[in-house]
Amino acid sequence: MKKLLDHGILIAGVLFLLTPLYLLFVSSTHEVDTLIRDGLQWLPGSQGLAAYEKALNQSLGFSGEATGWRMLFNSLVMGLGFAIGKIIVSMAAAYAIVYFRLPLASFFFWAIFTTLLLPLEVRIIPSYAVVSDLGLLNSYTGLILPLIASATATFYFRQFYKTVPDELLEAALLDNTGPVRFFIDILVPLSRTMMAAIFIIMFVVGWNQYLWPLIMTTEESYTTIVMGLKNILSTVRDSHIPPYDVAFAMIILAMLPPVLVVIIFQKWFVKGLVESEK
Amino acid sequence: MTAQKQKLPHGITPYLFILPQLVIIAVFFFWPAAQAVHMSFMLEDPWGLASQFVGFENYALLFSDSSYGRSFIFTLVFSFLVSLISLALALLLAVKANSVLRAQKSYRVLLTWVYAVAPAVAGLGAYFIFNRQIGVLSQAFNDMGWAFNPETDPFDASFMLILVAVWKQVPVNFIFFLAGLQSIPKSLQEAAQIDCQSDSKRFFTITFPLLAPTSFFLLVINLTYAFFETFGLIDTLTQGRPAGATTTLVYKVYQDGFLGADLGSSSAQSVILMILVLVLTAIQFRFIERRVHY
Amino acid sequence: MxxxxxxxxxxxxxxxxxxxxxxxxxxxxxxxxxxxxxxxxxxxxxxxxxxxxxxxxxxxxxxxxxxxxxxxxxxxxxxxxxxxxxxxxxxxxxxxxxxxxxxxxxxxxxxxxxxxxxxxxxxxxxxxxxxxxxxxxxxxxTPVLYYNKAHLNAAGVQPPATWEEFEAIANSLKDNGHIALAQSHTPWIFFENFHSRHNLQLADAQNGFDGLPTEIMYNNDALAMHLGKVKAWKDAGYYGYFGQSWDDNQDAFVKEEVSMWLGSSGSFGGLKQSADFDFGTTFLPYWESVNENAGNTFIxxxxxxxxxxxxxxxxxxxxxxxxxxxxxxxxxxxxxxxxxxxxxxxxxxxxxxxxxxxxxxxAEVGVQQLSLPGGEWSKGYRLGFYVQTREVIYREMDKLMAGDTTPERALSEIEKAANQNLARFARTVQ
CATH class of the missing domain: 3.40.190.10 (Periplasmic binding protein-like II)
Known part of the structure; x- marks a missing residue:
């Protein structure tokens, strides 16, 4: 009886979380006319994945460059570039903070951790000016670097390094292993699970960027899929026959890759978090 | 900090390791942030052609503006409710997911999916689901006798926004709680099993205290989520409407400074946010330091 | 060549x-x-x-x-x-x-x-x-009035040229189960063009064309009267308010929930495709009591x-x-x-x-309305930080329609905010 209740609660939770996604997906397989006339649909329609083909191949802008494929590619670059860049930069910084006695350690520490929670949205105009001064407008570097200026990952790696047994360092010192070697040969392999967890978190953050790329890029070839959604929303609002099917397909396409990353790396994700919790 | 670890000889190496991070935050964080602070004391034309020093005028204006006060209160209430509800739901699900034996893995996967959905994407999806013309939820609420109208009713709009924000946040909390639960040693759990027969009693006397650090950490994460990351959600779902009732502080910075081209005022708002965030960071930092030592 | x-x-x-x-x-x-x-x-x-x-x-x-x-x-x-x-x-x-x-x-x-x-x-x-x-x-x-021909015929009424006429016909539309009117852009239609149509000044310095204005003139009896009427129409079921979004109000007309809709002459192309019914277009109504020689509107x-x-x-x-x-x-x-x-x-x-x-x-109604003989206050306006002022107008309209404020209170709030914006803006332009 109690088991049944537990399962009931869990199933209710699953339904709460997944029904909206199901509804949008199923509706995307219907004809636009059906959606306009009868609203969202609960059962699959006759159009199959036709809306996805349209969303992927049709271009939103003037140049013909901003197709769904292109936008997915740009988002992928954002997600990967951000996640990898962040992991490298923050692993190194956390290493320096945890393993060395730096004269200015606490200053560095605070400098880094002040950035922890302040989002780009509230300093966006000066950030834009900086990126433009550096000549980085309309470039992947300009899109990614300012986002790396937040210390979340440094924080996680710092926590993790502190849980690494001291004996490893003692042994390394006895062996005369240099600090660079120690980092690459011992610490990096040891951090694999943690890296995977951070990778997932950061990939999702990078992929999901909204306002920053919207302001930063003027060339359609840099449109990301989340930016494209803003475009499709105004198309839906301004069109006589709103292309709901394509809009729904875009929503599903925009969430699919990060969802897949989370599902595929699920095991490492939870494990990484458990380890950082210790 | 754990002193034993800081043993490696310091030469130039640690500086090389920390340099990339420092350069990036100096250029892309401190420099723009300093400019924001500077601009908050200036009155400047939008195009940057002329500016003058006005002291604390931009701040004074905000504190005399009733809509800023309302937005402040909304942000606090919204953040509190979103954090509380999503934490409670996630904790319930995590405890159940940890205790059931069958299909545990499937539940875990299904309940974490939504984590990956962008706030802007969630907002857009919700826009369609709550849409007057094609949505199903507005219709359902109306059938239930609730004249649900988020376009004109501040309560309905806030309800909708909170619901979607919670929906988006439950998975993150779920993952952390599950991780927290699984790190409770098996021996302790078995002992608890014998000591306390009642489920709820066992939860409140044993499990919950052990999860308290996680919960507190999550509370801070959740508050910052509700403060900042809901921007994309609000922009696609309510745009702060109706009557400015769903305008959070971050959305107001965007509305005044960004859309309204009043840089002085929006910079002052940014600085106030920075201070709020610093307080939050300090709390989190203190807490985490304590946790490491216990 | x-x-x-x-x-x-x-x-x-x-x-x-x-x-x-x-x-x-x-x-x-x-x-x-x-x-x-x-x-x-x-x-x-x-x-x-x-x-x-x-x-x-x-x-x-x-x-x-x-x-x-x-x-x-x-x-x-x-x-x-x-x-x-x-x-x-x-x-x-x-x-x-x-x-x-x-x-x-x-x-x-x-x-x-x-x-x-x-x-x-x-x-x-x-x-x-x-x-x-x-x-x-x-x-x-420019703002014009669109009307559902079938609805008006069924009620046996003509499209209103003035708000007085509107008041006379609204009830017959309601009796047929329709809301008489909706509108899609409060600041543009009910504030800015209310002033151009009735030839009322809306800010000093020649509506801002002759230098930097410091004083908004929205807080006047004519507008207070109009807003009071709109609220009364809403309470009587003659006016449908679907929030600030342009589309939600337009959709109500397209779905034939409302019989008349104040929108943009630029909406014509879209309506022609999305509306399944025959609709007509006419000039933006005016109050005869305010100005019987109502003139052209702003673009x-x-x-x-x-x-x-x-x-x-x-x-x-x-x-x-x-x-x-x-x-x-x-x-x-x-x-x-x-x-x-x-x-x-x-x-x-x-x-x-x-x-x-x-x-x-x-399709010609918009151009014709713009070409009506106009007074000195229908050239346009030029107001600093007006984007924020419009936000305040929207906000106060939401409150007014929800019954949380009165026309007088709303207008004085708008006046205060607008003047503050004007003064601030004037100082940025040196």
Whole structure:
């Protein structure tokens, strides 16, 4: 009886979380006319994945460059570039903070951790000016670097390094292993699970960027899929026959890759978090 | 900090390791942030052609503006409710997911999916689901006798926004709680099993205290989520409407400074946010330091 | 002849000239079907000549487009042409050095420009105190009344010319189960154009054309009366309020929940496709009690501005595009596709001679309303930080409709905020 209740609660939770996604997906397989006339649909329609083909191949802008494929590619670059860049930069910084006695350690520490929670949205105009001064407008570097200026990952790696047994360092010192070697040969392999967890978190953050790329890029070839959604929303609002099917397909396409990353790396994700919790 | 670890000889190496991070935050964080602070004391034309020093005028204006006060209160209430509800739901699900034996893995996967959905994407999806013309939820609420109208009713709009924000946040909390639960040693759990027969009693006397650090950490994460990351959600779902009732502080910075081209005022708002965030960071930092030592 | 030669030369040397083309960035706020029409015009322009390549970029809403332009200008990366909407006119026109006057741009490129070519209602909104045109009117529209013919016939009533007439017929529509009226843009229709239609001043310094205004005049008896009436209509079931969103209010008309809708003359093209019923168009109603000789309205929509800081070669490209854009054929195409009014007399004449209005009499209502004889207060307005003031108007309207405030309180709140915005803005412009 109690088991049944537990399962009931869990199933209710699953339904709460997944029904909206199901509804949008199923509706995307219907004809636009059906959606306009009868609203969202609960059962699959006759159009199959036709809306996805349209969303992927049709271009939103003037140049013909901003197709769904292109936008997915740009988002992928954002997600990967951000996640990898962040992991490298923050692993190194956390290493320096945890393993060395730096004269200015606490200053560095605070400098880094002040950035922890302040989002780009509230300093966006000066950030834009900086990126433009550096000549980085309309470039992947300009899109990614300012986002790396937040210390979340440094924080996680710092926590993790502190849980690494001291004996490893003692042994390394006895062996005369240099600090660079120690980092690459011992610490990096040891951090694999943690890296995977951070990778997932950061990939999702990078992929999901909204306002920053919207302001930063003027060339359609840099449109990301989340930016494209803003475009499709105004198309839906301004069109006589709103292309709901394509809009729904875009929503599903925009969430699919990060969802897949989370599902595929699920095991490492939870494990990484458990380890950082210790 | 754990002193034993800081043993490696310091030469130039640690500086090389920390340099990339420092350069990036100096250029892309401190420099723009300093400019924001500077601009908050200036009155400047939008195009940057002329500016003058006005002291604390931009701040004074905000504190005399009733809509800023309302937005402040909304942000606090919204953040509190979103954090509380999503934490409670996630904790319930995590405890159940940890205790059931069958299909545990499937539940875990299904309940974490939504984590990956962008706030802007969630907002857009919700826009369609709550849409007057094609949505199903507005219709359902109306059938239930609730004249649900988020376009004109501040309560309905806030309800909708909170619901979607919670929906988006439950998975993150779920993952952390599950991780927290699984790190409770098996021996302790078995002992608890014998000591306390009642489920709820066992939860409140044993499990919950052990999860308290996680919960507190999550509370801070959740508050910052509700403060900042809901921007994309609000922009696609309510745009702060109706009557400015769903305008959070971050959305107001965007509305005044960004859309309204009043840089002085929006910079002052940014600085106030920075201070709020610093307080939050300090709390989190203190807490985490304590946790490491216990 | 020259054009023809140029075109054939372009075809011959397409491969070479492609490299030599000067790129002209054009940032706009036209999403959806409107954006497609902009892209089409850009394509036509690019095909018609080979010196310049126009690149239109959709930058989001009007507000987002303006801010994107501002950020870019500050960073020295301004686009060549930017579309700025009516509420942002003060922001760009009062900034010396942000934009170059369209008249100057045309003159330095050696292209003809005569402001009297433009229809009178359009000419003055984006001009300076001397009538010199700073912005090039682009998508111009004005608020008009759309009505559902079947609904009005069933109730046995005529579309109202005045609000008094509206009050007389609203109940018969309600008896048939319809809400009589909805409206899609409170600041534009019920505030700004309420003043132009009734020839009421809305700010000092000649509505802001004659210097920097410091005082908004919205807090007047006529407007308080009107807002009080609207609220009373809502309570009586004659007026449907579906929030701030343009579309939600328009949809209520399209779905035949409401019988009449105040929207933009530019909505015509869209309504023709989305409404399954026969609808008619007429002038924006006015209060006979306020002004029995109600006159023309302001244009709404947006204008194109040539941003400064570009080479003379690029400026020539801007001028060439402006010239192309104001060709009667281009204007007629734009008018037909979108429903926005043609901005030049020549284009208006072309639409007439082509028999467009004989087939679509409704499409002419906007131009006719703009061409009504007007008083001294129907030229337009130029108000600083007006985007924020509009936000406050929207907010107070929400509250008024929800019964959380009175017309008097709402107007005094709006006055306070607007004056604060005006004073602040005036200080930024030194």
């Amino acid at each position: 020259f054009k023809k030669l140029a075109t054939s030369a372009a075809v011959l040397f397409a491969a070479n000239t492609a490299l030599a083309e000067v790129e002209i960035q054009f940032w706009h706020a036209m999403g959806g079907a409107l954006g497609e029409t902009v892209n089409e015009i850009a394509g036509q322009f690019n095909n018609a000549q080979s010196d310049y390549k126009l690149v239109p970029v959709f930058k989001g809403s009007y507000e987002e487009t303006m801010t994107a332009g501002i950020s870019a200008f500050r960073a020295g990366e301004a686009p060549h042409i930017i579309q700025i909407f009516d509420a942002g006119a003060a922001t760009i026109i009062n900034a010396p050095g942000a934009a170059r006057s369209v008249e100057d741009v045309m003159a330095s490129a050696g292209l003809d420009f005569d402001r009297t070519d433009y229809i009178s209602g359009v000419r003055s909104f984006y001009a300076d105190a001397d009538g010199k045109m700073i912005g090039m009117p682009f998508n111009s529209s 709404g929509g947006a204008a194109l501005f040539a941003m400064s800081g570009h080479s003379s070669e690029e400026e020539a490209g801007i001028a060439t595009f402006f010239d192309f854009l104001t060709q009667p054929e281009t204007q007629y195409f734009w008018h037909r596709e979108t429903g926005y009014v043609p901005v030049t007399n020549a284009a208006y004449e072309l639409a007439k001679t082509e028999g467009y209005y004989a087939e679509n009499p409704d």
